[in-house]
Amino acid sequence: MNVSNYFDYNATTPVDPRVLERMLPFFTERFFNPSSFYRQAGEVLADMEGARAELAKLIGATPDEILFCGSGTESDNLAILGSARHKGSGHIITSAIEHPAVLNTCKQLQKEGFGLTILPIDSHGFVSPEDLKKALRPDTILVSIMWANNEIGSIQPIAELAKITREHGALFHTDAVQAVGKLPVDVEAIGIDLLSFSAHKIYGPKGLGLLYKRRGLRLKALVFGGGHEKGLRSGTENVAAIVGAGEAARLLSAEMADDAMRLRQWRDHLQEQILAVIPQVLINGDQEPRLANTLNISIRHIEGESMLAMLEQFGLALSSGSACSSKSLDPSHVLLALGRAHEDAHGSLRISMGRFTNETDIKQLLTHLPPVAARLRQISPFWRNQQPQG
Amino acid sequence: MLYSKKVMEQFQKTEHYGQIENADGIGKVGNTRCGDVMWIYLKVDDGVITDAKYETFGCVAAIATSSMAIGMIKGKRIEEALEVTNKAVAEALDGLPPEKMHCSMLAEEGIRAAIEDYQSRHV
Numbered sequence: 375m376n377v378s379n380y381f382d383y384n385a386t387t388p389v390d391p392r393v394l395e396r397m398l399p400f401f402t403e404r405f406f407n408p409s410s411f412y413r414q415a416g417e418v419l420a421d422m423e424g425a426r427a428e429l430a431k432l433i434g435a436t437p438d439e440i441l442f443c444g445s446g447t448e449s450d451n452l453a454i455l456g457s458a459r460h461k462g463s464g465h466i467i468t469s470a471i472e473h474p475a476v477l478n479t480c481k482q483l484q485k486e487g488f489g490l491t492i493l494p495i496d497s498h499g500f501v502s503p504e505d506l507k508k509a510l511r512p513d514t515i516l517v518s519i520m521w522a523n524n525e526i527g528s529i530q531p532i533a534e535l536a537k538i539t540r541e542h543g544a545l546f547h548t549d550a551v552q553a554v555g556k557l558p559v560d561v562e563a564i565g566i567d568l569l570s571f572s573a574h575k576i577y578g579p580k581g582l583g584l585l586y587k588r589r590g591l592r593l594k595a596l597v598f599g600g601g602h603e604k605g606l607r608s609g610t611e612n613v614a615a616i617v618g619a620g621e622a623a624r625l626l627s628a629e630m631a632d633d634a635m636r637l638r639q640w641r642d643h644l645q646e647q648i649l650a651v652i653p654q655v656l657i658n659g660d661q662e663p664r665l666a667n668t669l670n671i672s673i674r675h676i677e678g679e680s681m682l683a684m685l686e687q688f689g690l691a692l693s694s695g696s697a698c699s700s701k702s703l704d705p706s707h708v709l710l711a712l713g714r715a716h717e718d719a720h721g722s723l724r725i726s727m728g729r730f731t732n733e734t735d736i737k738q739l740l741t742h743l744p745p746v747a748a749r750l751r752q753i754s755p756f757w758r759n760q761q762p763q764g
Numbered sequence: 765m766l767y768s769k770k771v772m773e774q775f776q777k778t779e780h781y782g783q784i785e786n787a788d789g790i791g792k793v794g795n796t797r798c799g800d801v802m803w804i805y806l807k808v809d810d811g812v813i814t815d816a817k818y819e820t821f822g823c824v825a826a827i828a829t830s831s832m833a834i835g836m837i838k839g840k841r842i843e844e845a846l847e848v849t850n851k852a853v854a855e856a857l858d859g860l861p862p863e864k865m866h867c868s869m870l871a872e873e874g875i876r877a878a879i880e881d882y883q884s885r886h887v
Contacts, residue, residue, distance in 0.1 A: 675821065676821065677799060677800075677821055677822050677823055677826075678823075679823040679824055680775075680822070680823055680824055680827060683767075683772075683775065683824045687776075696799060696823065697798065697799045705799065715796070716796045716797045716799070717796040717821070720796065720799040752781065752782075753781045753818075753819060753820055753821075753827060754819060754820070754821045755792075755801060755802075755803040755819035755820070755821060756801070756821055758783070758819070
């Protein structure tokens, strides 16, 4: 598969051709509604349940603990709103570097009368278990901390955070959208109550979110209708996407470890070369444990969107935490939480690699990034003025 | 790409950026908080802007409007340069996305600040 010069796998992954092949019949000759009576529908249902089993296996769950919904965002919403509203009232804890799907959902609950504590991170991107212990209150009902961060790749001490939470008697949810498929995830071994992930980050299609819900745990539904997914998410299932996600999960079980090893070498090579060739570069999320595929840097005194536009001229696709690459005027909340100055947050660049990244891509990036940085620094008033010669 | 061809042309253009030694007027506008800082340098002779340059920390729109604005005031009389509005700069670029219009404000402010600096030194 040819996806050259693409360094934005944390935004979305291409659908693996093997996944697509598995999906295609479900748009045409096998279009049937899995809820229908006849034989063909029953066969579609069986394939859908097979996919559920593959997805469950990928994260160490049982098939009945996997729910299908429309997106990673919806999965986060169902976990957080669904569990909090089932409890009715109480206090929620989350972290400052969550995806907006979690942060804004928690803030919505705050408007509905729930208490909310947002834990800080340290300068390497980690939530402290000690901070969690201090934030727990007698009425804390839910803790939601992401497994791995989408921007800087820092991996949280999930086992410890989950243990502290459960010992306190609260529920533990984790947004694992960036963790599943990139590192081993075992909900049973760690003791997680709710876990969200998404098909389009694991070489499956867009439009399918997945929620692991520990057996017996009660949620309030957000969507009402014909009672699909045990009444928790009504609506005819996105069968082709589900079957595709099942295939994606099956492939990951076999290939994930090799992928991660290769990507880690390239990531380390990129970091080393960039630091050697471009002066004044900060690594955002500089310590292990961090995602093998992700490198986030701030090239000081220049702005991210300009870098993206110049790199785009060479066909290189990356992303940035600058305000200009988003709808808001503020730069990345993750980089600000890390303690970066606004200027450095605006000047950040995220390099995220994946299954189809190859050595040519790495060379292309290392060829074009240094001159782009140098050119923008020539334009920047800050670069010249911080030089010793004035 | 959400930018017009003209924006990308100005963004790529090398002609107008840099600094002017012993400039007659310097305007420094914007702040790093919202991500755009623009410095405008002017050389003025007998009321005419004989040379102008910019240095900008900012996004594509900020750099393109800086470059376009410099092109629009070079060779003009001070009074004419003061009439260059953010709207005129944005129009010359075949428009900017709505959320980027504030970048064109910066160009107008930068020119004004540089001219005010010149005038304060040459009364």
